[in-house]
Amino acid sequence: DAGVIQSPRHEVTEMGQEVTLRCKPISGHDYLFWYRQTMMRGLELLIYFNNNVPIDDSGMPEDRFSAKMPNASFSTLKIQPSEPRDSAVYFCASSPATGRPTEAFFGQGTRLTVV
Amino acid sequence: AQSVTQLGSHVSVSEGALVLLRCNYSSSVPPYLFWYVQYPNQGLQLLLKYTTGATLVKGINGFEAEFKKSETSFHLTKPSAHMSDAAEYFCAVSPDNYGQNFVFGPGTRLSVLP
Numbered sequence: 001d002a003g004v005i006q007s008p009r010h011e012v013t014e015m016g017q018e019v020t021l022r023c024k025p026i027s028g029h030d031y032l033f034w035y036r037q038t039m040m041r042g043l044e045l046l047i048y049f050n051n052n053v054p055i056d057d058s059g060m061p062e063d064r065f066s067a068k069m070p071n072a073s074f075s076t077l078k079i080q081p082s083e084p085r086d087s088a089v090y091f092c093a094s095s096p097a098t099g100r101p102t103e104a105f106f107g108q109g110t111r112l113t114v115v
Numbered sequence: 116a117q118s119v120t121q122l123g124s125h126v127s128v129s130e131g132a133l134v135l136l137r138c139n140y141s142s143s144v145p146p147y148l149f150w151y152v153q154y155p156n157q158g159l160q161l162l163l164k165y166t167t168g169a170t171l172v173k174g175i176n177g178f179e180a181e182f183k184k185s186e187t188s189f190h191l192t193k194p195s196a197h198m199s200d201a202a203e204y205f206c207a208v209s210p211d212n213y214g215q216n217f218v219f220g221p222g223t224r225l226s227v228l229p
Binding site: 004035048091103104 | 149151156157158159160161164205216217218219220221222
């Protein structure tokens with residue numbers, strides 16, 4: 001398996017524009033997580049899904065952020081409208097639900113810069 | 116609620132010296148504990164994890180960690196640092212065995228001096 005695949009790797013956009021980040025989890029994984037990483041706040045969990053259903057979105061900072069998982073192999077994180085303070089590295093991770101403790105597998109991240 | 120603290124946002128060691136990165140957690144239920152490493156411009160990779168059983172856990176690249184319930188700690192060690200160990204290290208806790216809702220510590224940046 002190629003691992004968790006995120007696109008794009010880098011995104012530069014102007015304030016007010018819509019930004020869509022994409023993630024393909026590892027095949028067979030039931031959990032999908034979106035994290036944001038900044039120098040100030042470290043790694044923050046934004047939202048996670050189980051079997052394509054959002055379970056906890058309490059980490060989503062504002063209504064400008066939305067996430068979807070239309071099927072088991074694809075998820076998006078959308079910011080509309082984007083603001084400079086949204087600049088960060090956004091990670092997608094997936095995890096199997098095997099009933100045993102297991103880890104999250106991370107993608108390479110998308111570095112978002114909002115100017 | 117679970118939380119993780121990592122003492123020292125930046126640790127510097129000389130090449131060949133002992134590496135000790137500290138992690139303390141709080142959890143209302145038996146935790147599952149993880150150490151991840153992040154190299155520049157990369158995602159996080161699992162170093163090792165504690166689930167049940169032996170409290171001394173060995174991971175990749177010569178790292179190991181010991182779960183001490185009485186101290187609520189899961190410190191990461193490596194006997195001899197290598198230049199390639201320079202990275203950011205994150206301790207994480209998961210409150211149950213379904214791989215959900217990982218809580219990460221703030222991270223410790225390890226520098227290895229020649």
